[in-house]
Amino acid sequence: MSDFAAGSLTGKNLHLSFGSNHVLRGIDLHVETGTTASVIGPSGSGKSTLLRVMNRLIEPDQGDILLDGRSVLKDNPDELRQRIGMVFQQFNLFPHKTVADNVSLALRKLRKLPAEQARAEALAQLDLVGLKHKADARPANLSGGQQQRVAIARALAMKPEVMFFDEATSALDPELVKGVLALMADLAEGGMTMVVVTHEMGFCRNVSDTVTFMDAGVVVESGPPEQLFTNPQTERLQGFLSDVL
Amino acid sequence: MDALDQLLKTFFDWEAMAAVVPNMLTVGLPNTLILAVSSGVLGCILGMILAVMGTSRNTALRLLSRIYTDIFRGVPAIVIILLIGIGLGPLIRELTGSTNPFPLGILALTLMASAYIGEIFRSGIQSVEKGQLEASRALGFSYNSSMQLVVIPQGVRRVLPALVNQFISLIKDSSLIYLLGLLASQREIFRIGNDAAANTGNLSPLIAAAVMYLLLTVPLTHLVNYIDKRLRTGRPEKPQPDDAAALIGKGAQP
Numbered sequence: 004m005s006d007f008a009a010g011s012l013t014g015k016n017l018h019l020s021f022g023s024n025h026v027l028r029g030i031d032l033h034v035e036t037g038t039t040a041s042v043i044g045p046s047g048s049g050k051s052t053l054l055r056v057m058n059r060l061i062e063p064d065q066g067d068i069l070l071d072g073r074s075v076l077k078d079n080p081d082e083l084r085q086r087i088g089m090v091f092q093q094f095n096l097f098p099h100k101t102v103a104d105n106v107s108l109a110l111r112k113l114r115k116l117p118a119e120q121a122r123a124e125a126l127a128q129l130d131l132v133g134l135k136h137k138a139d140a141r142p143a144n145l146s147g148g149q150q151q152r153v154a155i156a157r158a159l160a161m162k163p164e165v166m167f168f169d170e171a172t173s174a175l176d177p178e179l180v181k182g183v184l185a186l187m188a189d190l191a192e193g194g195m196t197m198v199v200v201t202h203e204m205g206f207c208r209n210v211s212d213t214v215t216f217m218d219a220g221v222v223v224e225s226g227p228p229e230q231l232f233t234n235p236q237t238e239r240l241q242g243f244l245s246d247v248l
Numbered sequence: 249m250d251a252l253d254q255l256l257k258t259f260f261d262w263e264a265m266a267a268v269v270p271n272m273l274t275v276g277l278p279n280t281l282i283l284a285v286s287s288g289v290l291g292c293i294l295g296m297i298l299a300v301m302g303t304s305r306n307t308a309l310r311l312l313s314r315i316y317t318d319i320f321r322g323v324p325a326i327v328i329i330l331l332i333g334i335g336l337g338p339l340i341r342e343l344t345g346s347t348n349p350f351p352l353g354i355l356a357l358t359l360m361a362s363a364y365i366g367e368i369f370r371s372g373i374q375s376v377e378k379g380q381l382e383a384s385r386a387l388g389f390s391y392n393s394s395m396q397l398v399v400i401p402q403g404v405r406r407v408l409p410a411l412v413n414q415f416i417s418l419i420k421d422s423s424l425i426y427l428l429g430l431l432a433s434q435r436e437i438f439r440i441g442n443d444a445a446a447n448t449g450n451l452s453p454l455i456a457a458a459v460m461y462l463l464l465t466v467p468l469t470h471l472v473n474y475i476d477k478r479l480r481t482g483r484p485e486k487p488q489p490d491d492a493a494a495l496i497g498k499g500a501q502p
Contacts, residue, residue, distance in 0.1 A: 060385060085388030095383035099402050109387040112397065154383075161387065 009196040010071040010086075010164035011036045014057050017066035019049075026052050027063070028220040034165070034213075036071075037194040041207040041228070044217035045243060050200040053217070054167045057198070058087040070164065085113060088158030092170040094150040096142035096157070102129065103138040106157045114161070128156040132186055148179030152186055159190075166190065168199040204247055208232050216240045261452040268444040268453040272460055276437035280464075283350070283422035283436060287357035288415050294358060295365025300395065302370045313366065320363035325421050332356035333428040349428035357425075361418055368410045372403035409476040416465045437461060 012034045019027040026049045034040040042050045055061045057068055059080040067074050075083050096105050106125035110116045116124065129135045132152040134145075142150055151171060158166060168187060172180045184203060188210045191197055201207055207214055208228045215225040216239075224231060224240045235241045301313035320328065333352045341347055376399045384394035404411075423438035430439055441457030 058386065060382060081385075081388050081390050084386055087386075089383075089386035091379060091383060091386075093377075093379050095377075095379040097380065097383070097398055097402075099405060108397065109389070112393065113388050157387070 007037075007162070007164075007190075007193060007195045009037045009194055011069075012057065012087075012165045012196060012198065013067075013069040013072075014053070015067040015069065017053070017056055017068070018064045019052060019056055019061065020064055026220050027056060029066070030217070030220070030222055032057070032198070032215055032222070032225075034196055034198055036196055038212035039191040039195075039197040039199060039210055040213045040215060041211035042198065042200045042215045042217060043202070043204070043207060043243070044223075048217045049220045050217055051169050054089070054169050054198060054200055058084050058089060058167060060084070085109075085161055086163055087165045087167060088161060088163035089167040090151070090154050090158055090169065090171045092173050094142070094147070094154045094174070096150055096154055098142050101139050101141060102134065102145070102153050105142065105153060106160050109157070109161055125156075125160060128160045129153070131159070132156045146179060147175045148182050151175065151179075151183045155183075155186060155190075165196045165198065168197065168201065170200055170202065172201070172203055202247065204232075204244075216243065218243070258451050259455055261450050264444070264448055264450045264452040265456040268440060268456055272437055272440050272456060275433060275435060276440040276457075277460065279434060279436040280419065280422050280438075283354060283357065283425055284415065284419040287354045287361055287422070288418050290354070290358040291361030291365050291414075291418070292411075294362035295369055296400075298362060298366030299369030299373055300400075302366065303373050303395075305391075317363045317366055320360050321367070325357075325360055326424055326427065328360050329353065329356040329424050329427055332359065333425070337428075348434070349425065349430060350434065353422075353425040353428055357418060357421060360421070361414060364414050364417070365411065368407045368414060369400075369404065371410075372405075372407035373399055374403075375406055376402045406479065408479070409472045412468055412472045412475065416468050419464050419468075420461065 012032075014030055014032040017027050017030040017032075018025075030049070030053055032040065032042070032053065042053065044050050052061065056063045059068070059075075062080075063076075068076055070083070070086065096102075097108070100108065103122055103125045106128050107116075107118075107121040110121040110124055111118060114121075126135055126138055129138055132155055134149055134152055134156070137145060137149060137153070142153065145153065155171075171187065172183050175183060180203070184206050187197070187199065187206070191210050199206070199211065211228055213225060214228045214231045216223050216231060216237075218239050224235065224237050231240065232244065235244055298313045298316060301309040302317070304310055333349055333356055336352055336355075337347075337349070340352060373395075380398050380402065381391075381394050384398040385391070389397065422436060425436060426439040426442065430436070435443070437457050437460045441453040441455075441460075444453035445451050
């Protein structure tokens with residue numbers, strides 16, 4: 004797999020409240036260019052919200068976001084999101100469009116590529132995830148694993164500098180998880196900068212370069228996976244690991 | 249059985265019906281369709297604007313759409329047609345010199361239909377999962393583009409049956425335009441039946457009108473059921489096993 008237009012991503016002291024609910028309480032997260040950062044933690048800890056804040060689907064109340072060392076908070080958020088691909092737990096493919104159209108939509112409408120060129124590009128991306136033969140199918144006729152791989156192709160088609168994965172395998176049947184994780188591992192190996200919110204501890208341990216453990220809106224512990232998994236410093240991480248491993 | 253014969257003759261006088269049918273087909277049917285189709289199309293356009301306003305993040309736009317909908321959905325059709333058709337008549341005559349009641353009739357039907365159609369579209373748009381808007385925005389589309397390309401097309405598809413129902417209503421409500429006074433060539437199905445009934449003192453022409461409406465509406469009702477069924481069960485292929493999932497890379501062996 005070819006190398007990607009990767010950039011580093013930093014979240015600094017990110018705060019977010021929904022009313023009186025303080026969801027993010029000063030999160031720092033740094034992903035070096037071409038590396039994979041996993042974010043783990045119990046549900047409700049703010050992991051998914053953190054992703055949405057870092058691509059400004061939700062604007063932070065406080066803090067800063069840096070892409071390649073430059074603050075992007077004053078940029079047009081739509082343009083920022085074109086540089087950050089995102090994959091969702093529920094796939095969120097567009098059911099009224101074919102697989103190829105799902106992948107080429109943003110190329111045509113945002114990158115302004117002519118239809119044929121956009122389709123060729125979409126087919127190339129689909130080939131990369133092993134689903135070129137499904138180009139003209141509807142998402143509803145694909146398995147969950149196939150849908151998720153199309154969703155990854157859709158995000159990759161925009162040549163993002165960073166990829167976000169929000170529990171990308173949590174909604175999949177167990178036998179379909181491996182294919183998606185393998186694809187994600189390939190991307191990581193190919194040098195994509197990735198932030199992966201996951202419950203897959205195996206992936207987290209084997210593929211990611213850093214692991215961040217979040218609980219109740221704060222980063223409790225972070226570091227290389229070996230360190231966190233073999234020698235957790237805090238009681239909260241010890242408790243979490245004993246629950247999930 | 250004089251009373252029964254009398255009754256049969258009142259409703260099913262075939263000659264009286266036959267006399268009125270040609271006129272109904274050549275004059276009444278086209279006029280009814282002109283009224284219903286044009287106010288249906290315009291109602292969809294205005295209804296979509298109302299629905300987009302009604303689902304907007306702007307409170308003022310939402311309120312405006314709400315007030316409009318409450319008014320035009322809450323007032324009887326006949327009141328709106330009389331107020332618009334007769335009230336604005338002199339103005340139109342002065343501006344255009346035309347006394348044709350169709351434009352104002354269509355306007356009245358449009359204003360009314362758009363309130364219902366707006367609600368139909370709004371419910372469709374709001375039924376689209378939040379993740380669709382989120383996925384579209386995550387790709388880098390603006391809110392407006394996301395609505396236009398992703399959310400609204402899905403929402404509209406889901407409410408097609410309700411939309412056809414609304415069109416059936418419009419076909420029937422178009423009969424109320426007779427209140428605005430129609431020239432012989434402007435009469436729609438109901439007015440032709442009603443005139444003939446008044447002239448002959450026999451109700452059979454109205455039965456003919458009723459049959460004419462049924463010929464329009466019953467196929468549409470079945471079209472609704474067909475669309476509804478297809479939308480519910482329109483999943484021809486079954487999902488296939490994920491055979492192409494390659495077991496490669498480090499993630500495969502956790």
